[in-house]
Amino acid sequence: MSSQLNRRDLIRGAVGWATAATLPAWPARLRAEGAHSDVRLGIIGMGGKGSAHLKEAAKLPGVRIVAICDPDTAQTDKAIAALEKAEYPHKVAAYQDLRKLLEKKDVDAVIVATPNHWHALAGIWACQAGKDAYVEKPVSHNIFEGRKLVEAARKYKRVVHHGIQRRSDLGQKEVCEYIKSGALGKLKHVQGAFFRLREDLGKATAPVALPPTLNYDLWLGPAAEEPLMRLRFHYEWHWFWNTGNGEIGNNGPHQLDLARRYLGDPLPAPRVLTVAGRFLYDDDAQTPNTGFIFYDFPGAPLIHEFTNLPIKPGVKAVGNYKGVKEGAVAHCEKGYVAGAFAYDNTDKKLEEPGSTPEKKKFKSFPLDNGKLHLPNFIAAVKGRDLLTPQSDVEVGHLSTTLCHLANTSYRLGKEQPSAAILEQVKGCAPALEAFERMKSHLADLGINIDEKKAVLGQWVQYDAKREVFTGENAGAANKYLSREYRKPYVVPDKV
Numbered sequence: 001m002s003s004q005l006n007r008r009d010l011i012r013g014a015v016g017w018a019t020a021a022t023l024p025a026w027p028a029r030l031r032a033e034g035a036h037s038d039v040r041l042g043i044i045g046m047g048g049k050g051s052a053h054l055k056e057a058a059k060l061p062g063v064r065i066v067a068i069c070d071p072d073t074a075q076t077d078k079a080i081a082a083l084e085k086a087e088y089p090h091k092v093a094a095y096q097d098l099r100k101l102l103e104k105k106d107v108d109a110v111i112v113a114t115p116n117h118w119h120a121l122a123g124i125w126a127c128q129a130g131k132d133a134y135v136e137k138p139v140s141h142n143i144f145e146g147r148k149l150v151e152a153a154r155k156y157k158r159v160v161h162h163g164i165q166r167r168s169d170l171g172q173k174e175v176c177e178y179i180k181s182g183a184l185g186k187l188k189h190v191q192g193a194f195f196r197l198r199e200d201l202g203k204a205t206a207p208v209a210l211p212p213t214l215n216y217d218l219w220l221g222p223a224a225e226e227p228l229m230r231l232r233f234h235y236e237w238h239w240f241w242n243t244g245n246g247e248i249g250n251n252g253p254h255q256l257d258l259a260r261r262y263l264g265d266p267l268p269a270p271r272v273l274t275v276a277g278r279f280l281y282d283d284d285a286q287t288p289n290t291g292f293i294f295y296d297f298p299g300a301p302l303i304h305e306f307t308n309l310p311i312k313p314g315v316k317a318v319g320n321y322k323g324v325k326e327g328a329v330a331h332c333e334k335g336y337v338a339g340a341f342a343y344d345n346t347d348k349k350l351e352e353p354g355s356t357p358e359k360k361k362f363k364s365f366p367l368d369n370g371k372l373h374l375p376n377f378i379a380a381v382k383g384r385d386l387l388t389p390q391s392d393v394e395v396g397h398l399s400t401t402l403c404h405l406a407n408t409s410y411r412l413g414k415e416q417p418s419a420a421i422l423e424q425v426k427g428c429a430p431a432l433e434a435f436e437r438m439k440s441h442l443a444d445l446g447i448n449i450d451e452k453k454a455v456l457g458q459w460v461q462y463d464a465k466r467e468v469f470t471g472e473n474a475g476a477a478n479k480y481l482s483r484e485y486r487k488p489y490v491v492p493d494k495v
């Protein structure tokens with residue numbers, strides 16, 4: 001089933017699309033190599049992110065969108081309408097089944113922007129079909145399939161990039177070099193922060209009707225078939241373990257990847273503990289909305305705090321950590337880097353040589369949020385760069401693993417009084433401080449953590465070389481390494 005746009009003349013700057021002046025710079029190496037033929041792109045998943053990719057890809061030079069796919073035809077219809085409105089000049093075919101899109105000989109590369117439970121399998125199938133793939137974060141729904149995606153990329157010699165776009169942020173590259181240079185002394189601890197408001201999901205009292213335009217079998221893919229128990233169909237799958245990975249696996253990959261970079265890109269931590277809960281809302285969601293994770297990296301611990309709740313009841317504002325709402329803070333002996341600036345340990349911005357009281361010049365980093373990430377993918381496809389350091393799928397897999405480790409700790413845990421939590425974190429000052437902040441935030445919301453208890457996860461021990469859990473609770477933890485795949489949507493052992 002496909003609908004097609006008519007070929008029209010390209011009208012640059014048409015409604016809603018960029019003009020040449022707003023196009024990101026084309027990578028220098030590619031410019032030097034001269035003109036290439038277009039990369040013919042398919043976009044799989046036409047929700048919020050797929051639509052954003054469509055808009056960006058449509059204005060990238062050297063890219064021609066040839067196909068889109070979504071099991072919900074309302075989503076592809078919307079995208080086709082947007083392309084028509086923008087007078088996109090190329091034919092774009094619409095599919096419900098991604099296997100049909102992957103059969104197309106005229107597709108060179110795909111973007112996978114489906115819900116998380118489809119990412120790895122769609123990426124693997126793309127490799128097997130001879131396509132390059134940009135796979136959204138988190139690159140997997142579990143650790144096993146993330147590794148299989150890496151194996152598929154290598155076996156079929158495909159460019160497979162992850163969607164953690166800040167890896168392409170040139171300012172963050174400078175931050176990493178600054179930390180590594182020792183300008184602020186030794187790195188002592190890294191703090192991840194994610195503070196973003198989300199509303200109560202509500203409660204479905206009976207299974208909810210599916211959208212009439214949806215093929216639910218294709219949407220579910222590898223996930224278990226269960227009645228729909230949420231009021232809104234799209235996007236909110238994040239908060240159910242069958243399809244999503246909670247906020248830890250939703251926005252966590254961005255902050256945890258940044259934190260891992262500040263630490264020098266180590267393999268995932270050998271010991272992880274999560275303390276979290278779903279507070280304030282009595283809704284359908286299964287995943288926590290407030291908490292922190294303690295990654296016991298040797299050398300410098302990583303503590304990641306997250307919340308979807310406001311600072312006070314009825315207020316539409318969230319907190320922050322050292323001014324950072326979504327990011328990571330690198331604490332060193334003589335100061336820290338938070339966002340685009342460096343500070344001393346009294347929270348004073350560091351100045352550059354030549355700074356005067358009249359004209360301050362602060363030490364700063366030109367952060368750009370990774371706007372070159374998609375162009376970098378296209379450049380890698382054209383240049384057959386299978387292992388670009390900023391975007392390779394293995395980098396995405398290792399950072400995504402941090403999310404899966406945290407969720408495993410949480411899912412093995414149970415509600416405990418605060419004294420029991422204190423016992424686990426008191427040996428690490430940053431973890432203890434994170435717990436104190438969590439308690440006081442909840443107290444501001446009228447929640448006493450000894451009444452509405454938090455889940456104290458179990459410590460999980462991870463052998464990052466073998467990618468298995470070890471130690472006392474290894475048996476229980478290893479069950480979360482993979483899932484039962486619903487046939488025929490099975491991630492194979494041998495890709």
Ligand SMILES: NC(=O)c1ccc[n+]([C@@H]2O[C@H](COP(=O)([O-])OP(=O)(O)OC[C@H]3O[C@@H](n4cnc5c(N)ncnc54)[C@H](O)[C@@H]3O)[C@@H](O)[C@H]2O)c1
Binds near residue numbers: 075
């Ligand atoms: N890198 C980023 O900053 C960023 C930002 C937002 C979202 N994302 C990621 O992008 C993905 C999509 O998020 P979203 O917010 O667009 O969610 P969404 O629910 O709005 O959209 C997902 C779309 O995928 C479709 N889909 C489901 N199964 C499919 C299949 N088999 N083939 C094709 N399409 C299928 C759904 O019908 C839906 O239209 C998520 O994994 C999310 O983590 C990344």
